Ligand SMILES: Nc1ncnc2c1ncn2[C@@H]1O[C@H](COP(=O)(O)OP(=O)(O)O)[C@@H](O)[C@H]1O
C-alpha cells in the first residue's frame with residue numbers, strides 16, 4: 001500500500017504561496033506533508049514539471065543538509081507524482097515568535113543557529129530564505145526548515161544574502177535586539193567558518209547593502 005493511502009490528516013498548518021502544509025500521521029508517526037499544488041495559470045505539462053523538480057530539489061537539499069550535520073526535519077518520503085514531501089514534524093515554536101519574548105536562552109539559540117548556517121555553507125549549500133520564521137526551536141536547539149529556495153553554490157554572494165536576509169528580517173520585526181542577535185549569529189558562524197571567511201561575508205553584505213541603496217535612489 002502506498003504511504004499516501006495510509007495517512008491520517010490532522011489539519012492544515014499553513015497555506016503558503018507555493019505549497020500547502022498539513023500535519024498528518026502515518027503508522028503512529030507525526031509528519032508534515034508539504035505539497036505543491038497546481039497553478040492554474042501555468043501550462044499543465046510545464047506546471048507538473050515545475051512542481052516535481054522543485055519538490056525533488058527541496059528534498060535533496062534537506063537530505064544533503066542532514067548528511068553534513070545540519071539540523072533539519074528528516075525526510076520520510078517523497079511522492080513525486082503528488083509533488084509532496086513527507087518529513088518529520090518538529091514540535092516547537094518558530095524563532096520569530098521567540099524573538100518577541102525575552103527568553104533567557106535566546107542569545108545561545110541564535111549563536112547555535114549561526115554555527116548551523118556556517119555548516120550548511122561549508123557544504124556549499126545556501127538556504128535562500130533564511131529568515132526567523134524558517135527556524136523552529138525545539139529543546140533549545142534551532143532546526144532549519146523551508147529549503148524551497150535553497151541550492152548548491154560556491155559563490156560567496158548567496159551565502160552573504162542568507163545573513164543579510166536574516167538581519168533585515170530581525171531589524172524589521174525586532175529592531176531593539178537586532179544588533180545583539182546579529183552579533184550572536186556571526187559569532188556562532190565564525191566558530192565554524194573561521195574569522196577570515198566571516199570577514200569576507202561581511203564585506204559582501206556591505207556591498208549588497210550599498211547596491212540596495214543605489215537601486216532605491218534610482219527608483220525615486
Ligand atoms: N517539519 C515541520 N515541523 C513542524 N512545522 C513545520 C514543519 N515544516 C513546516 N512547518 C510549519 O509550516 C510553516 C510553513 O512551512 P514552510 O516550509 O516554511 O513553507 P512556506 O514556503 O510556505 O513558508 C512553517 O513556518 C512552520 O510553522
Ligand SMILES: [Mg+2]
Pocket residue numbers: 133134146
Ligand atoms: Mg517558510
